[in-house]
Each structure stands twice: as C-alpha cells, then as structure tokens.
Amino acid sequence: MFSGLRTSLRLLGQQASKSFLKSSTEQNKSLVLCARAMSAAADKSYEFKTLKVHSPAEFVKHVELNRPERLNAMNMDFWREMVECFDKLAEDEDCRVVILSGSGKAFTSGLDLADNGLFQIIMADEDCSRKAFKMNKAIPKFQESFSAIEKCPKPVIAAVHSACIGGGIDMISACDIRFCTQDAWFQIKEVDVGLAADVGTLQRFPRIVGNDSLTRELVYTARKFYSDEAKSIGFVSRVLVDKDQMMKTALDMASTIAAKSPVAVQGSKINLVYSRDHSVPEGLDYNAKWNITMLQSEDVMKAASAFMNKTKPVFSKL
Numbered sequence: 001m002f003s004g005l006r007t008s009l010r011l012l013g014q015q016a017s018k019s020f021l022k023s024s025t026e027q028n029k030s031l032v033l034c035a036r037a038m039s040a041a042a043d044k045s046y047e048f049k050t051l052k053v054h055s056p057a058e059f060v061k062h063v064e065l066n067r068p069e070r071l072n073a074m075n076m077d078f079w080r081e082m083v084e085c086f087d088k089l090a091e092d093e094d095c096r097v098v099i100l101s102g103s104g105k106a107f108t109s110g111l112d113l114a115d116n117g118l119f120q121i122i123m124a125d126e127d128c129s130r131k132a133f134k135m136n137k138a139i140p141k142f143q144e145s146f147s148a149i150e151k152c153p154k155p156v157i158a159a160v161h162s163a164c165i166g167g168g169i170d171m172i173s174a175c176d177i178r179f180c181t182q183d184a185w186f187q188i189k190e191v192d193v194g195l196a197a198d199v200g201t202l203q204r205f206p207r208i209v210g211n212d213s214l215t216r217e218l219v220y221t222a223r224k225f226y227s228d229e230a231k232s233i234g235f236v237s238r239v240l241v242d243k244d245q246m247m248k249t250a251l252d253m254a255s256t257i258a259a260k261s262p263v264a265v266q267g268s269k270i271n272l273v274y275s276r277d278h279s280v281p282e283g284l285d286y287n288a289k290w291n292i293t294m295l296q297s298e299d300v301m302k303a304a305s306a307f308m309n310k311t312k313p314v315f316s317k318l
C-alpha cells in the first residue's frame with residue numbers, strides 16, 4: 001500500500017517539478033527585473049484615483065498609496081477605494097500576497113485635513129442626535145477601509161518609509177507583516193487633532209506590541225517613535241537601510257509566500273485572525289473544523305510528494 005502511494009507521489013512530484021522549474025526561472029527573472037522598478041507599469045485591471053496597483057512578480061500585487069503631493073493623505077476617495085481594492089484582491093486568483101507602500105516623500109500623513117468630506121457629514125444636520133445617527137453609519141464605513149485588509153485572506157506586507165502618521169498606524173496595524181526603513185517614524189497622532197483614534201489602532205496596535213503601558217503612553221502623548229523603537233517593541237519585524245532595500249526584501253518575502261500552497265497560507269491567515277479575537281479553546285475548535293475540510297486539499301498531497309521527490313511543488317490557483 002505504501003509503495004503504491006510512494007509511486008503516485010513520485011509521479012505527481014515529477015510533473016510538479018517540471019512546471020516548477022519553468023515557473024521558478026520565470027519568477028527569478030521577474031524578481032530581478034521588478035525589485036528596483038516596482039512602481040513602473042500599473043496593473044490596468046485595477047483603476048483607482050488614490051491607489052496604484054502593480055504586479056511585480058507572479059501572484060504578487062503591489063498597492064501603492066498614490067497622492068504624493070499630499071504625502072498620501074487619506075481623502076474621501078481613498079477611504080472608499082481601499083475597500084474596493086482589497087475586496088478585489090481578495091477575489092483575484094492571480095493574487096496570493098500583497099505589498100502596501102507609499103509613493104513620494106512619505107508613507108502617509110494620515111487623515112486628509114484639507115478634505116471637507118468628513119466635516120460635511122458632521123455638519124449635515126443642526127440637531128445633534130441626527131448628526132449622531134449619520135455618524136453612526138459613517139464611522140463603520142471608515143473602519144471597513146482597513147478591516148478590508150484583514151478580511152482579505154492574502155497576507156499583506158506593509159513597507160513604510162519616512163512618516164507614518166495617524167490613520168497610517170490604523171492601516172498598517174491591520175496588515176500581516178510590517179517592514180520599515182531606517183528613516184521611518186510613526187505617530188499615533190489622533191489626540192493632537194482632537195479625536196480618539198477610531199479606525200483600528202486602539203484595537204489592533206496593543207495586540208501587536210503586547211505592551212499596554214507603552215500603548216497608552218504613545219496614544220495619550222502622540223509622541224513620535226522611530227524605526228529602532230518600532231523594531232524593539234515588535235511593531236515592525238525588519239528595518240531596512242533604505243526604500244530600495246526594503247522593497248526588494250518585501251518582494252523576496254512576498255515571492256516566497258506566493259510559491260507556497262495558497263490553501264495553507266490563506267487558511268493560516270484566517271485562523272490567526274480568528275484566534276486573536278477568541279479564547280485558545282475557541283481558536284483550536286475553529287482550527288479543527290477548518291482542517292476537517294482543508295486537510296483533504298490536493299495541496300497536502302503535492303507538498304508531501306515534492307518533499308519525497310526533493311522537488312518544489314506547484315499549486316493550482318485559488
């Protein structure tokens with residue numbers, strides 16, 4: 001019985017290795033070409049005013065915040081387009097990993113203080129309870145702009161250079177992995193503009209850094225913190241010397257993840273997010289139910305066969 005299984009696994013592995021050799025050579029070629037020129041051609045199937053989407057390598061999408069003249073400040077178009085973009089990436093079978101970066105001088109300067117869209121919603125009524133009803137509908141929509149990153153089952157790598165302010169912290173706290181450049185700095189700035197952060201920082205940031213006292217210090221004082229501190233508290237996992245190096249490292253990692261089973265990677269993200277918000281027994285139960293189905297995936301067989309044949313597996317689109 002085992003020798004039969006071994007033969008089928010070997011045959012499967014041989015088929016997989018042939019197509020892998022082809023695709024890995026192509027992937028290496030595109031890695032070299034794309035690392036420095038990630039912002040070159042935009043992906044025409046993604047058309048937005050405030051975001052540019054590129055396809056720098058197989059199964060990798062690069063979303064670039066694209067209002068450099070305003071330091072990528074978040075205007076009303078941006079809040080809407082983030083949901084549209086990440087909902088589309090979630091469904092795109094040619095996307096297995098996303099890199100999120102900012103164009104121009106800074107990653108983002110946070111909420112667009114010159115865009116009166118938000119103030120129009122607040123001022124739309126005289127009566128405070130009517131305003132409150134409107135805001136009660138509007139705020140969850142703003143929150144969805146970053147929850148869409150977390151709901152997208154593809155891992156999202158945030159690549160931050162220079163300033164990452166206010167809404168920028170909310171945004172990257174919803175990402176899976178965070179890299180930054182040596183010159184990066186961060187600021188939970190909301191109290192300075194008179195508001196309690198309400199699009200994810202207060203919920204996600206403390207869970208990432210696991211330090212309640214430090215979280216409160218950064219939230220209440222709005223003091224800047226720099227790349228070395230961001231690394232030491234675990235907010236970013238890598239600090240790279242400059243933006244070129246950071247984008248190359250992000251692309252290398254994205255390509256590594258993209259070559260793995262999308263069933264396994266996306267299942268892992270879904271289970272990590274679920275487990276963060278539930279008890280260990282609840283998380284284990286959810287994980288068990290998930291794998292009742294997912295362990296039957298052809299990807300499990302392909303991965304085992306590749307291991308036995310000392311080849312690299314090639315996984316079907318998901």
Ligand SMILES: CCC/C=C/C=C/C(=O)SCCNC(=O)CCNC(=O)[C@H](O)C(C)(C)COP(=O)(O)OP(=O)(O)OC[C@H]1O[C@@H](n2cnc3c(N)ncnc32)[C@H](O)[C@@H]1OP(=O)(O)O
Pocket residue numbers: 069070071073074109110111112113114115118139142163165166167168189190193198199
């Ligand atoms: C319900 C919504 C939930 C969301 C909440 C989010 C809240 C927040 O994000 S609070 C934080 C808001 N952001 C800020 O307070 C940052 C404001 N900007 C700055 O302090 C500086 O611009 C900065 C230190 C980032 C950079 O300074 P630098 O001298 O290098 O550049 P500037 O000349 O200031 O900026 C270049 C042009 O960009 C415009 N700009 C910068 N930030 C914003 C912004 N947040 N909103 C709108 N516009 C921004 C700036 O005015 C300059 O434009 P121009 O003068 O026409 O050249």
